[in-house]
Amino acid sequence: MVVEQPLVSISNLAEEFLITPRTIRYYEEMGLLTPVHHEKMSQRLYGARERARLKLILRGKRLGFSLSEIKEMINLYDIDRTEGLQLERAVAYGEKRLQELEEKIQEFTLLKAELLDYHQQFTELLKKCTEE
Amino acid sequence: MVVEQPLVSISNLAEEFLITPRTIRYYEEMGLLTPVHHEKMSQRLYGARERARLKLILRGKRLGFSLSEIKEMINLYDIDRTEGLQLERAVAYGEKRLQELEEKIQEFTLLKAELLDYHQQFTELLKKCTEE
DNA sequence: AAAGGGCTTGACGCTAACGTAAACTGGTGT
DNA sequence: ACACCAGTTTACGTTAGCGTCAAGCCCTTT
Numbered sequence A, B: 001m002v003v004e005q006p007l008v009s010i011s012n013l014a015e016e017f018l019i020t021p022r023t024i025r026y027y028e029e030m031g032l033l034t035p036v037h038h039e040k041m042s043q044r045l046y047g048a049r050e051r052a053r054l055k056l057i058l059r060g061k062r063l064g065f066s067l068s069e070i071k072e073m074i075n076l077y078d079i080d081r082t083e084g085l086q087l088e089r090a091v092a093y094g095e096k097r098l099q100e101l102e103e104k105i106q107e108f109t110l111l112k113a114e115l116l117d118y119h120q121q122f123t124e125l126l127k128k129c130t131e132e
Numbered sequence C: 001a002a003a004g005g006g007c008t009t010g011a012c013g014c015t016a017a018c019g020t021a022a023a024c025t026g027g028t029g030t
Numbered sequence D: 001a002c003a004c005c006a007g008t009t010t011a012c013g014t015t016a017g018c019g020t021c022a023a024g025c026c027c028t029t030t
Helices: A010-017 A021-029 A048-062 A067-075 A086-131 B010-017 B021-029 B048-062 B067-075 B086-131
Strands: B036-038 B043-045
Touching: A010 A021, A010 A048, A021 A048, A048 A067, A048 B086, A067 A086, A086 B048, A086 B086, B010 B021, B010 B048, B021 B048, B048 B067, B067 B086
Parallel strands: none
Antiparallel strands: B036 B043
C-alpha cells in the first residue's frame, strides 16, 4: 500500500517558500531538484523529497554557499547516487565539508564578538551623552 | 611626534592578502577602502587601518555577506562617521546585525548536525561493507 | 635617451543566479 | 467554440564582483 503523497504544483511550492517558479525551475536546470513529471511531460509535481531538498538549498543560500557547493552537499544525502566504493569518497568529502563548516562557525563567532565589543563601547558612549 | 607608519603599495597589499590589485581598487570604488594618495594623486598607500578593514571585508566575503552588507557593518566601526544622534541608530543597527549573526550561527550548527548525522550513517555502512 | 617596472585610469568581458517577456500547450468553466 | 488560467520552453536582460586588456604616467637603471 503506497502512502498518498501530497504533490503540489510549482507555483504552490514557490508560494510556500516565498520564491518564484523561475527560481525553482532554475534549481532543476542546475540539477538540484528532480520533480515528478505528470504523465508524459505535462507538469512538474513536487513531493516531500523535493520540499526537503528545497529547504536545504535555501538554507545553504542564506549561509552564503554557491549552488554548485550546495549541490555537492545535498548529493551526500542521496544514498543511491553514492553506491559501492563511492562510499569512501563520500565519507571523506563529508569530513572535509564538516571541517569547513566548523571553521565558518568559528569565524562567525569571532565576527560576532568584535561587533559586540564595538556595540558595547557605543552603548556606553551613548549613555554618557544622554546623562551629560 | 607622529608614529612611523608602515605604508605599503597596492600590489604589496594584494600579495599579502592573496588577492589582486583590481579587487582592492574595486573595494575602494565601492567605498569600502580609503587609502592615502601620495602627494597630488600619484599612488595609493595602505596603512594599518586599511589592512584591518580589508581583513574584515575578506572575512565577510568568506561568510557570504555582500559588499554592501559588509560596508554597513564596517561603517559601524567608524566613530567619526557616526557622530551625534547617529549613535542611537548605529547601536540599534548593530543589535539587529548581532541577532542576524546569531541566527546564522544556529543555522550553521543545524546544518553541521545534519551532515554529521548522515556522515555517521555512511561510516557505519562503510564499516559493514568492508567487514562483510 | 631609451628601456623597463610599477602605478594609474578607463573600458569592455565574464560568470552566477535569477528576472522578465514571448509564444505555445492543455485543461476548465460558460 | 471561446476565453481564461496555469503551466511549459526559449531566450534575452540584469546585477555583483571581479578579470583582463589598453594606453598613459612616473621613476629608476643602463
